[in-house]
Amino acid sequence: xxxxxxxxxxxxxxxxxxxxxxxxxxxxxxxxxxxxxxxxxxxxxxxxxxxxxxxxxxxxxxxxxxxxxxxxxxxxxxxxxxxxxxxxxxxxxxxxxxxxxxxxxxxxxxxxxxxxxxxxxxxxxxxxxxxxxxxxxxxxxxxxxxxxxxxxxxxxxxxxxxxxxxxxxxxxxxxxxxxxxxxxxxxxxxxxxxxxxxxxxxxxxxxxxxxxxxxxxxxxxxxxxxxxxxxxxxxxxxxxxxxxxxxxxxxxxxxxxxxxxxxxxxxxxxxxxxxxxxxxxxxxxxxxxxxxxxxxxxxxxxxxxxxxxxxxxxxxxxxx
Amino acid sequence: xxxxxxxxxxxxxxxxxxxxxxxxxxxxxxxxxxxxxxxxxxxxxxxxxxxxxxxxxxxxxxxxxxxxxxxxxxxxxxxxxxxxxxxxxxxxxxxxxxxxxxxxxxxxxxxxxxxxxxxxxxxxxxxxxxxxxxxxxxxxxxxxxxxxxxxxxxxxxxxxxxxxxxxxxxxxxxxxxxxxxxxxxxxxxxxxxxxxxxxxxxxxxxxxxx
Ligand code: SF4
Ligand code: SF4
Numbered sequence: 001x002x003x004x005x006x007x008x009x010x011x012x013x014x015x016x017x018x019x020x021x022x023x024x025x026x027x028x029x030x031x032x033x034x035x036x037x038x039x040x041x042x043x044x045x046x047x048x049x050x051x052x053x054x055x056x057x058x059x060x061x062x063x064x065x066x067x068x069x070x071x072x073x074x075x076x077x078x079x080x081x082x083x084x085x086x087x088x089x090x091x092x093x094x095x096x097x098x099x100x101x102x103x104x105x106x107x108x109x110x111x112x113x114x115x116x117x118x119x120x121x122x123x124x125x126x127x128x129x130x131x132x133x134x135x136x137x138x139x140x141x142x143x144x145x146x147x148x149x150x151x152x153x154x155x156x157x158x159x160x161x162x163x164x165x166x167x168x169x170x171x172x173x174x175x176x177x178x179x180x181x182x183x184x185x186x187x188x189x190x191x192x193x194x195x196x197x198x199x200x201x202x203x204x205x206x207x208x209x210x211x212x213x214x215x216x217x218x219x220x221x222x223x224x225x226x227x228x229x230x231x232x233x234x235x236x237x238x239x240x241x242x243x244x245x246x247x248x249x250x251x252x253x254x255x256x257x258x259x260x261x262x263x264x265x266x267x268x269x270x271x272x273x274x275x276x277x278x279x280x281x282x283x284x285x286x287x288x289x290x291x292x293x294x295x296x297x298x299x300x301x302x303x304x305x306x307x308x309x310x311x312x313x314x315x316x317x318x319x320x
Numbered sequence: 321x322x323x324x325x326x327x328x329x330x331x332x333x334x335x336x337x338x339x340x341x342x343x344x345x346x347x348x349x350x351x352x353x354x355x356x357x358x359x360x361x362x363x364x365x366x367x368x369x370x371x372x373x374x375x376x377x378x379x380x381x382x383x384x385x386x387x388x389x390x391x392x393x394x395x396x397x398x399x400x401x402x403x404x405x406x407x408x409x410x411x412x413x414x415x416x417x418x419x420x421x422x423x424x425x426x427x428x429x430x431x432x433x434x435x436x437x438x439x440x441x442x443x444x445x446x447x448x449x450x451x452x453x454x455x456x457x458x459x460x461x462x463x464x465x466x467x468x469x470x471x472x473x474x475x476x477x478x479x480x481x482x483x484x485x486x487x488x489x490x491x492x493x494x495x496x497x498x499x500x501x502x503x504x505x506x507x508x509x510x511x512x513x514x515x516x517x518x519x520x521x522x523x524x525x526x527x528x529x530x
Contacts, residue, residue, distance in 0.1 A: 036351040040361040284347040 010105065011093070018089050022236035023054050029236075029279045030054075036283040057229075064225035071133035072222065080131060081223070081230035084124025087117045088237035095244050096172040098254050098264030103172060110171035111163055114245060115156060121238065122148045122200060125209065128231070129219035140218020143209040143290065144202065150297035151199040151206075157305035158193035161312045162186060162249045175253035182252070185315060189308040190250035192301050194274070197242040199297070201235060203278060205285040208293050243274035373484045376437045377456040378468075379430055380476035385449035388423035392441035392450060400434035401441060402427060402467075428473060432458070433466040453479040 030053060034041030046052025068077055094110050096103040107113050122144060129141015163169055165186060166177040199206035202218075210218035220231050247253055247270040254263030288296065362369045371377070393401040404427040410420045430441075442450045453476045460466050468476075486493070492500075 032355065035355045035359055038354055038357070038360045040359050040363070043363065280348060280351060284351045285344070 061229035076131035080128035154301035381473035
């Protein structure tokens with residue numbers, strides 16, 4: 001009986017984190033981006049510096065009419081937001097936050113599982129683009145597909161490099177194995193992983209699939225109300241997952257002073273710093289053109305990832 | 321991205337080529353520096369903005385100066401100034417003199433829903449009857465209420481600021497220059513034709529002679 005209770009409690013905690021963390025990232029983006037542009041951002045909602053802005057936004061989205069275009073493929077259209085959002089919840093369950101079982105559920109081949117499930121999230125955009133019966137949506141969906149093809153590969157290669165270094169596919173064990181000198185050793189892989197992850201989330205400067213100035217909002221053009229909000233939530237949940245995953249794989253997760261008691265805090269701190277970088281990049285750089293985007297993946301990221309794998313292999317063999 | 325760096329620096333200066341990705345780092349530095357500075361936003365409804373002295377908020381009509389010459393209404397590119405008037409005859413002031421007619425203003429209105437704040441009407445008025453006021457809080461729920469009639473336009477006159485002081489290094493205004501010249505001139509020798517009771521008539525005549 002207590003087993004069931006424990007599982008339920010863990011899942012509840014993960015669900016709470018899944019609902020709260022993306023909102024925190026979203027609010028941080030509102031404020032940080034505003035100040036980077038010399039503005040103040042939301043100031044009124046909730047009274048103190050607009051802290052409740054995203055709650056207000058959520059209420060607004062919930063009130064709006066849910067429209068399905070007449071020519072749309074109804075079932076697929078309505079299912080797409082869930083397909084985009086749920087994989088991130090599943091990934092969050094297996095991400096280790098602290099030592100000694102501070103994780104929703106330990107999965108043996110965690111790394112493999114996480115990467116496989118994260119790829120499913122992009123399917124949501126594809127479904128939305130295809131089912132909307134709208135040329136802009138279709139363009140956005142196909143760009144999403146092309147981007148997924150291009151960036152999934154460097155991401156997997158970079159992750160494989162870490163798996164090689166640690167000699168395991170289990171996320172908690174990868175963190176256990178981590179030594180400080182992995183930082184310089186896996187730095188290139190980390191950069192490739194993070195960049196490719198950004199591209200997969202379609203975050204600026206890799207937001208060609210939703211480029212609002214040319215194809216309106218890509219695959220999400222026809223969405224309204226709560227379903228649209230779910231897509232937005234998926235983007236921010238994706239940021240949370242990507243930042244935590246990069247932390248776990250490349251930044252040593254909970255390693256840090258007093259990691260026995262404060263390990264979870266270290267993971268969250270490192271993840272927060274990465275989330276700030278995500279926002280920072282968005283504010284600083286213009287969007288890449290579609291061909292630049294593809295060339296960057298195939299001619300820069302993939303060779304770099306391969307070089308990282310070679311380096312990892314050489315060091316592993318020499319060190320043993 | 322990094323493979324585009326050489327292309328984005330067509331000048332090809334030595335400093336531009338030093339490090340690939342230098343521009344990327346610069347971009348990050350700019351946004352980070354801006355974040356540490358105070359933001360420039362005025363929190364408008366809570367704090368009134370500091371407007372420059374010649375802001376174009378609303379147009380005030382100094383009705384006492386208006387001669388109903390209609391120049392403003394004719395020059396307005398939007399035709400959003402409405403003027404009605406009628407003529408009145410003024411009885412002769414001297415016995416046997418001629419009766420004079422003068423224009424009397426019946427209606428003067430500006431439709432601020434159409435006005436594009438070009439300021440042509442103000443520039444063109446030869447009698448200094450139109451002025452800019454910096455007041456801008458006159459939004460309405462009904463667009464018809466944006467047509468300000470003459471009383472309202474007259475009320476705006478109270479909000480017209482005194483003209484800002486002249487630049488100390490600037491040229492002297494023409495009127496002041498003429499008056500100063502007249503005052504500095506040594507008294508002309510007494511002439512039988514000059515009437516001491518009309519000093520105003522002197523200046524222009526003298527200037528014409530010069
Ligand atoms: S400011 Fe321009 S548009 Fe407005 S009333 Fe004067 S002349 Fe017309
Ligand atoms: S130009 Fe000046 S004087 Fe002439 S009608 Fe307009 S406001 Fe009156």
